[in-house]
Amino acid sequence: MRGPALTLVLMVMTGLAPAGAGAHAADGGPPRVAFFVNGALGDKSFFDSAARGLRQAEADLHLATRTIEGGYDPTRWESGLVDLADSGDFPIIVTGTYTMGPLVQKVAPDYPDVTFILFDGVVDYAHCACGNVYSMRFRQNEGGYLAGVLAAGLVRAGTIPGAREAVGLVGAMPIPVINDFATGYEAGARDAAPGITILRQFANSFSDPATGKEIAKAQYGQGAGVIFQVAGATGQGVIEAAEETGRYVIGVDSDQAALYRTSSPRRAARILTSVMKNVDAAILRALRLWQQGRLPLGRTESLGLKEGAIGLADNPEAALAVPPAVRAAVAAARQRIIDGTLTVPTAFAGGRP
Amino acid sequence: MTPSREGARIALAVGAALALGFAVMACVSDQPWAAFRALLTGPLPSIERAADGRVVVHRLVRFGAWLQDATTLTLVGLAIAIPFRARQFSLGADGQLFMGALAAAAISLGLGDTPTALPLAFLAAAAAGAGWGLVAGLLKTRFEANEIVTTLMLNVVAVQVYRLVVGRVLNDPSAGFITTPPLPEAATLAPLIARTTVTAMVLVAPAAVAAALFLLRRTTLGYEIDLAGANPWFAVRAGVPVARATALAFALGGAFAGLAGFHVSNALLKRLPVDLTPGIGLEGIVVALLARGRVGALPLAALGYAYLRVGAQAMERATDVPREVVLVIQALIILFVVSDRLAPLALGLARRASARIGGRAA
Amino acid sequence: MTVAPLAIALEGVEKRYPNGTLANSGVSFAVAAGEIHALVGENGAGKSTVMKMLYGLERPTAGALRIHGRPVDFRHPGDAIAAGVGLVAQHLNLVPSLTVAENVVLGHEPRRAGGRLDRAAAAARVRALAEQSGLAVDPAATVASLPVGVRQRVEILKVLHRGARILLLDEPTAVLTPPETATLFATLRQLAEAGRTILVITHKLDEVKALAGGVTVLCQGRVTGSARMAELDEGALSHLMVGRDLPPPPPRRTARTRPVPRVVARGLGYVDDDGAIRLRDVGFDVAPGEILGIAGVEGNGQDVLARLLSGAAIPSAGDARLDGRVFTGLSPRAVHALGVAVVTEDRLHDGAAPTLSILDNLLATRYARPPLSRRGLIDRGTARRWAQAVIDGFGVRAAGPDQPMGALSGGNMQKLILAREIADAPAFLVASQPTRGVDIAAASALQSRLAALRDQGAAILLISADLDELLALSDRIAVLYRGRIVARFAAGAVDAQTLGLHMTGLGPSLDGDDHDAVA
Numbered sequence A: 001m002r003g004p005a006l007t008l009v010l011m012v013m014t015g016l017a018p019a020g021a022g023a024h025a026a027d028g029g030p031p032r033v034a035f036f037v038n039g040a041l042g043d044k045s046f047f048d049s050a051a052r053g054l055r056q057a058e059a060d061l062h063l064a065t066r067t068i069e070g071g072y073d074p075t076r077w078e079s080g081l082v083d084l085a086d087s088g089d090f091p092i093i094v095t096g097t098y099t100m101g102p103l104v105q106k107v108a109p110d111y112p113d114v115t116f117i118l119f120d121g122v123v124d125y126a127h128c129a130c131g132n133v134y135s136m137r138f139r140q141n142e143g144g145y146l147a148g149v150l151a152a153g154l155v156r157a158g159t160i161p162g163a164r165e166a167v168g169l170v171g172a173m174p175i176p177v178i179n180d181f182a183t184g185y186e187a188g189a190r191d192a193a194p195g196i197t198i199l200r201q202f203a204n205s206f207s208d209p210a211t212g213k214e215i216a217k218a219q220y221g222q223g224a225g226v227i228f229q230v231a232g233a234t235g236q237g238v239i240e241a242a243e244e245t246g247r248y249v250i251g252v253d254s255d256q257a258a259l260y261r262t263s264s265p266r267r268a269a270r271i272l273t274s275v276m277k278n279v280d281a282a283i284l285r286a287l288r289l290w291q292q293g294r295l296p297l298g299r300t301e302s303l304g305l306k307e308g309a310i311g312l313a314d315n316p317e318a319a320l321a322v323p324p325a326v327r328a329a330v331a332a333a334r335q336r337i338i339d340g341t342l343t344v345p346t347a348f349a350g351g352r353p
Numbered sequence B: 001m002t003p004s005r006e007g008a009r010i011a012l013a014v015g016a017a018l019a020l021g022f023a024v025m026a027c028v029s030d031q032p033w034a035a036f037r038a039l040l041t042g043p044l045p046s047i048e049r050a051a052d053g054r055v056v057v058h059r060l061v062r063f064g065a066w067l068q069d070a071t072t073l074t075l076v077g078l079a080i081a082i083p084f085r086a087r088q089f090s091l092g093a094d095g096q097l098f099m100g101a102l103a104a105a106a107i108s109l110g111l112g113d114t115p116t117a118l119p120l121a122f123l124a125a126a127a128a129g130a131g132w133g134l135v136a137g138l139l140k141t142r143f144e145a146n147e148i149v150t151t152l153m154l155n156v157v158a159v160q161v162y163r164l165v166v167g168r169v170l171n172d173p174s175a176g177f178i179t180t181p182p183l184p185e186a187a188t189l190a191p192l193i194a195r196t197t198v199t200a201m202v203l204v205a206p207a208a209v210a211a212a213l214f215l216l217r218r219t220t221l222g223y224e225i226d227l228a229g230a231n232p233w234f235a236v237r238a239g240v241p242v243a244r245a246t247a248l249a250f251a252l253g254g255a256f257a258g259l260a261g262f263h264v265s266n267a268l269l270k271r272l273p274v275d276l277t278p279g280i281g282l283e284g285i286v287v288a289l290l291a292r293g294r295v296g297a298l299p300l301a302a303l304g305y306a307y308l309r310v311g312a313q314a315m316e317r318a319t320d321v322p323r324e325v326v327l328v329i330q331a332l333i334i335l336f337v338v339s340d341r342l343a344p345l346a347l348g349l350a351r352r353a354s355a356r357i358g359g360r361a362a
Numbered sequence C: 001m002t003v004a005p006l007a008i009a010l011e012g013v014e015k016r017y018p019n020g021t022l023a024n025s026g027v028s029f030a031v032a033a034g035e036i037h038a039l040v041g042e043n044g045a046g047k048s049t050v051m052k053m054l055y056g057l058e059r060p061t062a063g064a065l066r067i068h069g070r071p072v073d074f075r076h077p078g079d080a081i082a083a084g085v086g087l088v089a090q091h092l093n094l095v096p097s098l099t100v101a102e103n104v105v106l107g108h109e110p111r112r113a114g115g116r117l118d119r120a121a122a123a124a125r126v127r128a129l130a131e132q133s134g135l136a137v138d139p140a141a142t143v144a145s146l147p148v149g150v151r152q153r154v155e156i157l158k159v160l161h162r163g164a165r166i167l168l169l170d171e172p173t174a175v176l177t178p179p180e181t182a183t184l185f186a187t188l189r190q191l192a193e194a195g196r197t198i199l200v201i202t203h204k205l206d207e208v209k210a211l212a213g214g215v216t217v218l219c220q221g222r223v224t225g226s227a228r229m230a231e232l233d234e235g236a237l238s239h240l241m242v243g244r245d246l247p248p249p250p251p252r253r254t255a256r257t258r259p260v261p262r263v264v265a266r267g268l269g270y271v272d273d274d275g276a277i278r279l280r281d282v283g284f285d286v287a288p289g290e291i292l293g294i295a296g297v298e299g300n301g302q303d304v305l306a307r308l309l310s311g312a313a314i315p316s317a318g319d320a321r322l323d324g325r326v327f328t329g330l331s332p333r334a335v336h337a338l339g340v341a342v343v344t345e346d347r348l349h350d351g352a353a354p355t356l357s358i359l360d361n362l363l364a365t366r367y368a369r370p371p372l373s374r375r376g377l378i379d380r381g382t383a384r385r386w387a388q389a390v391i392d393g394f395g396v397r398a399a400g401p402d403q404p405m406g407a408l409s410g411g412n413m414q415k416l417i418l419a420r421e422i423a424d425a426p427a428f429l430v431a432s433q434p435t436r437g438v439d440i441a442a443a444s445a446l447q448s449r450l451a452a453l454r455d456q457g458a459a460i461l462l463i464s465a466d467l468d469e470l471l472a473l474s475d476r477i478a479v480l481y482r483g484r485i486v487a488r489f490a491a492g493a494v495d496a497q498t499l500g501l502h503m504t505g506l507g508p509s510l511d512g513d514d515h516d517a518v519a
Helices: A002-014 A017-021 A046-061 A074-087 A101-110 A140-157 A176-192 A209-221 A232-245 A256-260 A279-291 A324-339 B003-028 B032-041 B060-085 B093-111 B117-143 B147-169 B201-218 B220-230 B232-237 B242-269 B280-290 B295-318 B323-338 B342-361 C047-054 C077-082 C100-105 C119-133 C148-161 C178-193 C205-211 C234-242 C302-310 C332-337 C347-351 C358-363 C380-393 C410-422 C440-455 C467-473 C496-503
Strands: A032-037 A064-069 A092-096 A115-119 A133-138 A166-171 A197-202 A224-230 A248-253 A271-277 A299-303 A310-312 B046-049 B055-058 C006-016 C022-032 C036-040 C062-067 C070-072 C085-088 C166-170 C197-202 C214-219 C222-228 C263-271 C277-286 C290-295 C317-322 C340-343 C428-432 C459-463 C476-481 C484-490
Touching: A032 A046, A032 A074, A046 A064, A046 A092, A046 A279, A064 B295, A074 A092, A074 A101, A074 B060, A074 B242, A074 B295, A092 A279, A101 A115, A101 A133, A115 A279, A133 A279, A140 A166, A140 A176, A140 A224, A140 A248, A140 A271, A140 A310, A140 A324, A166 A176, A166 A209, A166 A232, A176 A197, A176 A224, A176 A324, A197 A209, A209 A224, A209 A232, A224 A232, A224 A271, A232 A248, A232 A256, A248 A256, A256 A271, B003 B032, B003 B323, B032 B295, B060 B093, B060 B117, B060 B201, B060 B220, B060 B242, B060 B280, B060 B295, B093 B117, B093 B147, B093 B242, B093 B280, B117 B147, B117 B242, B201 B220, B201 B242, B201 B295, B220 B232, B220 B242, B220 C358, B232 B242, B232 C347, B242 B280, B280 B295, B280 B323, B295 B323, C006 C047, C006 C197, C022 C047, C022 C062, C022 C197, C022 C214, C036 C047, C036 C178, C036 C205, C047 C166, C047 C197, C077 C085, C085 C148, C100 C119, C100 C148, C119 C148, C119 C178, C148 C166, C148 C178, C166 C178, C178 C197, C178 C205, C178 C496, C197 C205, C205 C234, C214 C234, C222 C234, C263 C302, C277 C290, C277 C302, C277 C317, C277 C459, C277 C484, C290 C440, C290 C467, C290 C496, C302 C332, C302 C340, C302 C428, C302 C459, C332 C340, C340 C410, C347 C410, C358 C380, C358 C410, C380 C410, C410 C428, C410 C440, C428 C440, C440 C459, C440 C467, C459 C467, C467 C496, C476 C496, C484 C496
Parallel strands: A032 A064, A032 A092, A092 A115, A115 A133, A133 A299, A166 A197, A166 A224, A224 A248, A248 A271, C022 C222, C036 C197, C036 C214, C085 C166, C166 C197, C290 C459, C290 C476, C340 C428, C428 C459
Antiparallel strands: A271 A310, B046 B055, C006 C022, C006 C062, C062 C070, C214 C222, C263 C277, C263 C317, C476 C484
16 A cells, blocks of 8 residues: 555655746647636626626637636635746636736736736726736726616616615625725616615625615615615525515626526516626636737726716516616616716725726 | 655655646646746745846745745744644634733833833733633633634634734824724844844744753753643653643643734734734644644744745746635645645565565576 | 353454554453453553453454454444444443443433433442342442442442453452452352353462462563463462562561651641542651551542642642751752652553653653753753663663653563652652552562662652552551541551551541651
8 A cells, every 4th residue: 555655655746847847928829718616606697697707708709718716715715816927828817806906017017017907996006016917997886887777767667566766785794896886876866866865785795695685675675666785695685575575676796586596487577687796708808809909008008988887787577667768867877987077986085097 | 664665755845846836837828938937936036147247135025925924834833733632622822922022012012112121022912812811721621611712712812803903002193094003112133134024033033943842851841841742641651740730731832822923013013013913823632733733843833834834935926827726825835734544655665676676586 | 171161262362453553463362151251461461452352442453352252353343243242341440420320321312202311210220230149239329438359349249240251350450448449359259150251461470379279470561471260379480570680579568757747737727629628637757767657548638648748739738848847848959959849640640641652751850950951951971861860770761861761661661760760869769659550570679669769769759550569668658538537557556457457437536636656
């Protein structure tokens, strides 16, 4: 038992030197893209959407992509990111969230030959030599605004049985990205229906559907006709509450009605629309620009309705419930934002770049 | 067991575990050899000669990650191993770590860029961890509350207090996520090796072990802890203050977990995010088990376990072996090493066989 | 040599544990069918390991076992039971809440249709077995209500019920009073006459003489002697067992007791957490240079008395004074500081830390003050020199101060415990079972130490189940029965049989609180 095991170890130890070096820059092969996830895939929203974008890039742009899950321990993210940059295997590294921003800012200057694409997060270009970093932030407040117009308009139309003049919002945590959705939502609701009651509560978790449902039921009980959920997996509970009470809900990040269309049509019918944050499309776009040599490195791009990075999903089942006038109001607001005649307030300090 | 026998036992266990791990890999991977190589050599830097003759060191960061991981693991290992000397199964390293990190960050932010910020943050972390440990110790000795339950519950409390303070009190509104502001530079430790997160804490960890050993072997308190753990009934009859020693063992362990928190806050992250994940404290249990509760063996056990963790990550990054299988292999190795009877059994069989052969010859 | 067929034969048996400890090496001896054979030797000499191998609890790492001439390889006790070997354990394994019959048939129950226990059949079967083997018990009695000696009989019946032809007994007399011992011996002789083979572990010379037909002596895992009793005279036997001639018994006290008692206990009582009265109105005096013996069947309050006097428990009533100062109700450390030393009853439980070194064990009562520690730092050098001096001075066979306490024989362990307790020249020593489970030579050495301490002027309370020891050492003897002192005797005015009667509650009761009268 001991002999073979030792031999095995020795064989591997001695045969390792060439392999440990790794295949550098993959001469001849397609460019290799690394996607560093500061968490794990399978969240059915944000990271999964980004991974979808990478897969699309692999098919459309003929890139070789590799997703690396960094796990949930933040103390390992920096070394994980440096490891990727240092390996020399990946000319381009994609990563996301505001948490990763400072890490990219710290690591990127050491690896000027590597391009970093940072989505939904920013680096401080004034204080770092980050000419190899392209960052994009999303104007989710614009999507939130449209959701607010839709929700308040529908409630004011008075077609929802049992509802009073109120709309709700269930957030995961009071972090800036979520607050940004909420700020836009509240502004939209007030503009569409001045004086309307707006309920807002946080579940303090991205993954607690039970609490989400509890909060949603309380808000529906207080007369909310529509709730906008910005709460990741917690939002599933909000959707359940909508089904049980017969009120409406607005989803987030991806087209959530589509997720339920076959498995639970009754639930899908309660989802008016979803405010989509098209991380996948934004990543695909950035990679395409990079391939074409047109990626605006060294700056942050702000993506919103105009760029197609934010939008409302179509849900034909629920659309019937929305009076034409409300639909028209949403369309008009959308156009004014795209035109630049309407600036939606934001939760981010210092406003938009 | 003598050190050489113990060494042989561990080598045998690791060898057997690796062989089994390889078998698992061969089942799930198209490139088992590459995966195996990544596992075994992942944490080592690769040294290459570039085309122009310069020597280039790659992947120093993995080496750094290994040392960094081993540093944290050694400290949380102490937090488990010291109460274990008093035969207390503390699972509280997590909570103590969070409290230590929080105290260090609070002191750092409060004092700002002053030379005293670093030492005071260090002491505050140790004190906060010790205090949190002492709570579990007192609950045990005063109220006979089962320490497994209390330490787990105190972990929950500590993590929530941490989140509350980071989210509400020390929150940096200008950051895009819920976190404290970056700690002032004077309060943080600079990397010893460029492009890694290896700081002076890598030296603090063995120093902490040496201090713990001195405390346990040379002081009356250490003796009391040992005696309380070896035979509490005897210790009581002999007049040893068993309750005090037991409670202090928790506090002492907590101080080291608090230092692990300092490592996280002032050396690794240099700010504290609200979603710092609990769980590293539980890894401390694995380290303490690997060291068989021997304080002096903790750094070795931590280095070995960290090597495995970083190697497993390297394997995950470099090959098609899925994360789940990586975790399974990691667990298998631990399982083999802590299985007491396994290797002695094999050694015994070997001796018996050779004795038989020898007997026949004679 | 012997014409009877061999029931047990060991040939070159070795037992090495996985951690490398060699418990037995080259052990060979044989027991003829129908013989009572004594296996003697110190604690740790490997006697129990031999028993365990014969009962399938351990497997030899080398050598061969034969039972009734057939080579056997027992993997677990089931194999041994199937081969007709039964073990009467030292610590009796009975279920106290069940009846005698239920205990005896446990695991081999007669069942009625539906699988329920047939109580009537069980009782009848046990009654028949008891009559047939001469073991008088009431099958319907609850085990909890029986004295230890009777419980042991039940244990033997249990083994016989499983069809044992060979009985293994590990120190069967350790828990018995003299009358119970006599009954047990009669039973064993009867069983042997009926053809059963008996292998018994004992420490006591007189038991070997009284009972055995053959004897095998183990020392450090090896057989150092094996003989038939008929071929030995007493001197040869003791020489075989001890390795040298027995030392003379400890000298009796010569000095006159000074009139002022050093220790005065009055009205000591203790009620445990369950409300049971464990000790009631116990009073005694001990003068300097005097040994007061406490006799009693285990569990009649001796342990409680020792705990009260050592600070391990607080009396519910009464107190005890040393030179006029109350020392009951204080912490163990405070009690020790006043000059009270304690040898606890169960050295492995609360007398030592077996996993720690000899040095660490010796430190337990002295580590907190100079010269062994200063300002919280232990002076390991001084401590080590002291430990080595103790090892040498008390004739302890040990590799050195770093050897784990648990690796020592019972006698050596007990010497170290006594050494630790008398290191600070105590004014009062409470010694519980100081020689239990200790080989003859060590017991004799320990008794001499107690006598020496007494001669230096210490007051000693000697609690012992060994009546010979009590009679040899004590100046006066008090008998504890159900938590009360029921009889008091001056040394020389009482014999073991009389003590035995009082210990079992059969003696004429003592009237009133007359400790002063005897003291």
